[in-house]
Amino acid sequence: MDYESDVRYYKPRTEFSLDINDIQNFVYDMSRYIKCKGCNWVDHTYMPGAKFMTRCPSAEKYQFDSYGAYGKMRIGHAFAEGRLEWNEKAVEIIYACTLCGACDVGCKRNLDLEIGLSLESLRVKAVKDGVGPMPAHKKIAENIAKHHNMYAAPHDKRKDWITADIKPAQKADVLYFVGCAASYTNKEIAQSVAKILKAAKVDFMLMPDEHCCGNTLFSVGMLDEARALAQRNIDKVRKTGAKTLLTACAEGYRMWKVDYPKLLNISTDALGFKVVHLTECVDELIKDGALKMSKAFATRMTYHDACSLSRMSEPWTPYEGKRGWMGCVEPRLERRRGSNGIYAQPRDILKAIPGVNLVEMPRKQENAFCCGAGRGTKEAFPDLANFSARHRLEEVKDIGAETLVTACPHCKNNFAQAVRADSEQIQVMDIAEVICASIES
Numbered sequence: 466m467d468y469e470s471d472v473r474y475y476k477p478r479t480e481f482s483l484d485i486n487d488i489q490n491f492v493y494d495m496s497r498y499i500k501c502k503g504c505n506w507v508d509h510t511y512m513p514g515a516k517f518m519t520r521c522p523s524a525e526k527y528q529f530d531s532y533g534a535y536g537k538m539r540i541g542h543a544f545a546e547g548r549l550e551w552n553e554k555a556v557e558i559i560y561a562c563t564l565c566g567a568c569d570v571g572c573k574r575n576l577d578l579e580i581g582l583s584l585e586s587l588r589v590k591a592v593k594d595g596v597g598p599m600p601a602h603k604k605i606a607e608n609i610a611k612h613h614n615m616y617a618a619p620h621d622k623r624k625d626w627i628t629a630d631i632k633p634a635q636k637a638d639v640l641y642f643v644g645c646a647a648s649y650t651n652k653e654i655a656q657s658v659a660k661i662l663k664a665a666k667v668d669f670m671l672m673p674d675e676h677c678c679g680n681t682l683f684s685v686g687m688l689d690e691a692r693a694l695a696q697r698n699i700d701k702v703r704k705t706g707a708k709t710l711l712t713a714c715a716e717g718y719r720m721w722k723v724d725y726p727k728l729l730n731i732s733t734d735a736l737g738f739k740v741v742h743l744t745e746c747v748d749e750l751i752k753d754g755a756l757k758m759s760k761a762f763a764t765r766m767t768y769h770d771a772c773s774l775s776r777m778s779e780p781w782t783p784y785e786g787k788r789g790w791m792g793c794v795e796p797r798l799e800r801r802r803g804s805n806g807i808y809a810q811p812r813d814i815l816k817a818i819p820g821v822n823l824v825e826m827p828r829k830q831e832n833a834f835c836c837g838a839g840r841g842t843k844e845a846f847p848d849l850a851n852f853s854a855r856h857r858l859e860e861v862k863d864i865g866a867e868t869l870v871t872a873c874p875h876c877k878n879n880f881a882q883a884v885r886a887d888s889e890q891i892q893v894m895d896i897a898e899v900i901c902a903s904i905e906s
């Protein structure tokens with residue numbers, strides 16, 4: 466049957482793309498949201514019980530439909546169609562969200578709707594309309610513009626993490642992008658990365674005049690500023706001739722691998738270098754026999770999947786197509802469902818350490834519950850960030866883990882702060898530190 470010409474089936478096709486610059490691209494997604502709450506509940510088939518079944522930190526904390534993706538889609542749809550004017554509460558609702566992607570992958574178990582991109586696009590609209598971002602985000606943007614880091618720390622101190630025994634090469638295939646957190650607040654992570662690479666005899670260089678990756682700028686909808694930084698940083702790396710950009714920060718990893726290409730409308734492959742997280746690199750080194758985890762670490766350990774290293778980390782491919790009958794799109798759109806994140810590598814590394822008893826939390830991999838720190842949340846909504854960390858720590862305690870390991874400085878800091886505030890007996894470590902403690906020096 467010729468569906469195109471048969472009047473019973475023919476519907477005009479509308480052009481659309483995945484460009485978050487234009488909220489109209491996501492009107493279909495926001496308007497077809499059926500409120501089944503797949504965005505809020507982790508499928509019962511994956512869960513041993515009802516205790517840890519929710520996936521959205523915002524809905525969990527505020528306990529009101531507007532804060533969940535189901536409410537945000539309704540609000541966003543009304544904004545996109547001009548049926549709602551911005552007000553203070555609406556701005557707060559749009560930003561009181563960790564953009565963790567849990568709703569997106571939950572929704573995509575049933576429907577092919579782009580919830581995560583709709584949420585990003587809403588923030589872009591908020592900035593364009595002059596109501597966003599939140600004051601704390603504006604301060605970070607100022608810090609980045611003035612000091613090239615999110616903390617307003619002196620730029621000339623960026624390399625202060627380098628101790629006498631760490632000697633980056635002038636030129637190497639691997640470029641270690643340290644990031645703001647490991648440069649200033651989590652030097653232990655940068656130092657561990659350097660020691661691991663030294664132990665595996667992997668030469669690395671640093672980015673000449675490293676600046677912030679711009680994660681917060683992008684996440685809060687300041688696309689022009691984020692794009693300028695993306696172009697600047699990519700050009701710098703290309704000029705070095707590095708084949709691999711290595712990072713130990715999950716947020717930075719997502720920026721380089723997914724959101725820089727998204728901002729520049731190119732695919733991840735077109736960057737000209739490979740973006741690799743420390744866990745991918747170390748997993749390969751162990752399997753190739755270049756790194757041996759020999760020192761025992763006797764602990765009951767659990768691993769927290771940082772959102773940006775897991776469900777949010779699938780490569781980006783720009784898309785332009787047409788939507789027609791029953792919402793079907795042409796050409797075929799390969800949806801990013803979060804199942805191809807970096808899941809096996811960190812677990813294989815931890816299992817290779819003698820003495821480690823690795824236990825899983827009920828919510829893991831693409832169903833993991835966000836720590837609450839990322840994408841501008843901790844700075845603008847510290848209560849939400851703290852709530853999310855404490856909620857996740859309940860899960861850690863429930864499985865009796867003594868050590869909580871993550872692969873992102875932002876997760877580590879948020880968890881560690883919540884552990885200290887509640888005087889919990891949980892050791893919080895970054896995976897770089899754990900690896901470093903176990904390798905022969």
Ligand code: SF4
Nearest residue numbers: 521562563564565568
């Ligand atoms: S991105 Fe995360 S916090 Fe935001 S609505 Fe979705 S699940 Fe909730």
